[in-house]
Amino acid sequence: MPETTPPPVPAQPRIAVPRTLREALDPAWLGDALRACADGARVESVEQVELIRTVATKVRFAVTFAGSPEKRGFCLKGLLDVDEMTARGGPTCVLEADFYCKVAPAVPDLRVPECVSAVIDREGQQAVIVMRDLIVDGARFCSALEPFTADDAAQSLAQLATLHARSDFLAGADWIRPRAAELARMTYITPELLQEMLDGPRGVNLPPEIRDAARLIAAMRALAARDEGRRQFMIHGDAHAGNIFRTAEGMGVIDWQLLQRGGWALDVAYHLNAVLPTSIAEAEERRLLGEYLTRMRAAGMAMPGDEEAWAQYREAMVYGYYLWAITRRVDPPIINQFVDRLGKAVSRHESHALLGVA
Numbered sequence: 001m002p003e004t005t006p007p008p009v010p011a012q013p014r015i016a017v018p019r020t021l022r023e024a025l026d027p028a029w030l031g032d033a034l035r036a037c038a039d040g041a042r043v044e045s046v047e048q049v050e051l052i053r054t055v056a057t058k059v060r061f062a063v064t065f066a067g068s069p070e071k072r073g074f075c076l077k078g079l080l081d082v083d084e085m086t087a088r089g090g091p092t093c094v095l096e097a098d099f100y101c102k103v104a105p106a107v108p109d110l111r112v113p114e115c116v117s118a119v120i121d122r123e124g125q126q127a128v129i130v131m132r133d134l135i136v137d138g139a140r141f142c143s144a145l146e147p148f149t150a151d152d153a154a155q156s157l158a159q160l161a162t163l164h165a166r167s168d169f170l171a172g173a174d175w176i177r178p179r180a181a182e183l184a185r186m187t188y189i190t191p192e193l194l195q196e197m198l199d200g201p202r203g204v205n206l207p208p209e210i211r212d213a214a215r216l217i218a219a220m221r222a223l224a225a226r227d228e229g230r231r232q233f234m235i236h237g238d239a240h241a242g243n244i245f246r247t248a249e250g251m252g253v254i255d256w257q258l259l260q261r262g263g264w265a266l267d268v269a270y271h272l273n274a275v276l277p278t279s280i281a282e283a284e285e286r287r288l289l290g291e292y293l294t295r296m297r298a299a300g301m302a303m304p305g306d307e308e309a310w311a312q313y314r315e316a317m318v319y320g321y322y323l324w325a326i327t328r329r330v331d332p333p334i335i336n337q338f339v340d341r342l343g344k345a346v347s348r349h350e351s352h353a354l355l356g357v358a
Contacts, residue, residue, distance in 0.1 A: 006108035010100055010115040010129070011036035017119050017126045021051070021080045024128065025061060033130055034063065034074070037116045041065040049073070049133075055086060055329055056093070056257075060133050073136035074116070078128030086329075090126040092257035097127040098175060099256035103234070107166045111159060111252030113245075134245060134252075141254070144242030144334045148275040150284040155251045156244050156275065157292050160236060160267050163253075165299035167233040170261050179237055179260035180319055184224035189326045191217060198325060201332065202339040210347045215357060219346075220322040222355040223315055227263045230312075231302075235260055235267040238323070240274040240338065264303075265312040268292055270320030273345040274338055281341070282348065289313055314349035321346045 015032045018024040031043040042065065049060040057080040062071040077096075079087055100115035113131040120127040135141070148156070170176060195213035197203075203211040210216075236243075237258030245252045272288055273281050289309065296303050303309060321342035327335050346352070 006105045007114050009105050010118045012118050015119055017121045017128055024076055024080055033117045033119055038065045041067055073133030075131045075133050076128055093127040094120055094125055095259055096256045097129050099259050100129055106169055110162045139245050139247045142241045142244045144240055145337055146241045147277050148241060150280055153272055153276055153288055154291060157288060159251055159253050160239060161292055161295045164233045164264050165301055170232060170234055176259060176261050178262055179258060180262045180266055181224040181228050184221045202336045205340050206343040207347060210343050216322060219318045219352050219355050219357045222357055223318045230263050232261040233264045235262050239267060239271040265316035266319045269313050269316035273342050274320060278341055278344050315351055315354045317346045317349050317351045
């Protein structure tokens, strides 16, 4: 089988990071940002196609360059028109830009959008990325609430395995942090606030012991402590359905703002139980885990035995559950579904007991 051609390294023009949508779509700024992929041609027109605002802004747009009538589609992502509190999330944008500049070219079999330009302000800890518009080429982005079949999950899990199998990249890449451990140590979500959120609509279908905030915090800390003592892999960290896209060639992965080093099980347990309805996850997860382990071993990765891997998988449910339990700035239906699915997985697998949390 021929080797996959790695994606090109994005241009990194030394220009200002735009802070507003208007600045980002300014023809003069885009001309500088896209100079490398347009042979220096001037941007003559910019047409906004779609705008998606969550925490970050994603805007699809079409550009016409001087000397050509062709419209070329791009997608820009960054923190635009945000308040001071949201702007503090800029380091995650820098992390994502570094993924496209450093990691993606080193993992050619990983299906990701082609990033053509990464504009990074390291001193100010802000960045935007400009990617080719996959939708123009026929790709479809999944919804966060889109239910996967087991076959779908096998395909998306194979993409995560491709990333995990290149964990040798972590040597010398100290900028890829152990985010789960850092998450466990943070204090801006107090036990009282977390309990209030779990007592609301997001936890309505979960048993009281799973909605216990103090117990969940203790479990997350116990998981982080165990995870730091295990072999570290390069993991996505937030692989729910909303961060998956479909093409004729197969599934791909987007949104690398939680790229991190950690145990493989953090990704696998979170992914399967976020994308699969609970009944399907319960019926298929052990088979899917086995397929993942087989794929990793075939790639030359030393993995734990099947029973030890199953135990690590069961413990790791706490990561995804905690991540969504503390989430606030996402649409409530998405939060509620993920807390429900992941909380039920924690209950089903008795993750607290495995972690020694009463």
